[in-house]
């Protein structure tokens with residue numbers, strides 16, 4: 001999984017992140033203007049964010065995040081769901097905005113969230129559908145070589161374990177904890193070469209596998225892993241593919257997952273702060289070498305972690 005990067009390409013990534021940031025802000029403002037048709041509202045929306053509700057950059061693509069205005073801010077907070085999962089909803093200027101995680105499997109085209117409004121003129125508490133458009137995105141193919149073929153084609157005796165862990169992990173990543181303190185202004189949980197990017201379709205030892213639903217940072221075994229944002233340790237375990245694992249719940253369905261750890265240093269139920277060491281990296285589970293795998297979930301689906309880093313408060 002060699003993605004050697006020179007300083008020059010680092011710079012290009014930094015520049016493109018900046019461009020993406022500008023694009024995300026622009027599309028948000030355009031969406032807001034389209035909804036409310038007032039420039040003054042767009043200005044107030046941009047200045048209304050507090051540290052606690054910093055949002056990810058918008059990217060309406062499979063594996064991205066859509067920021068969807070769902071109701072006027074002078075109404076009570078609406079209940080928003082997508083595919084039955086609660087969606088993080090925050091007040092931004094003159095609107096309630098849903099922060100919608102889009103699965104990598106999302107087909108390009110029109111999609112929607114369900115919005116239950118209470119008290120709005122003519123809404124009568126009814127559930128409405130608010131639609132938005134998802135663009136296509138092609139992610140690169142990543143070829144990975146693993147020495148242990150049992151991690152590519154698991155032997156029959158571990159299938160039951162894998163299935164039960166899969167059910168457990170799905171339950172954990174779909175947890176919902178209402179919070180007034182959720183911030184998407186994440187710090188990288190470890191600093192190193194980004195050795196595996198999010199979304200790439202994976203070919204493991206020549207066999208096609210599910211896309212890479214996280215970001216890999218190449219760091220040696222024992223490197224401290226830092227909480228990307230404030231939260232509560234939700235789950236720790238030792239799973240077949242993920243190895244030693246930790247989930248951190250940042251509130252409102254925003255959840256971080258770390259895989260391939262060598263050690264957990266925080267325990268379930270601990271409140272952790274942004275930048276606090278919570279674990280140490282390693283190479284447990286399905287790993288081609290020591291690195292940190294970091295996934296970010298919103299409304300139960302894995303989204304691009306890089307949309308959450310380098311966001312100004």
Ligand SMILES: [Zn+2]
Nearest residue numbers: 196214216293
């Ligand atoms: Zn990974």
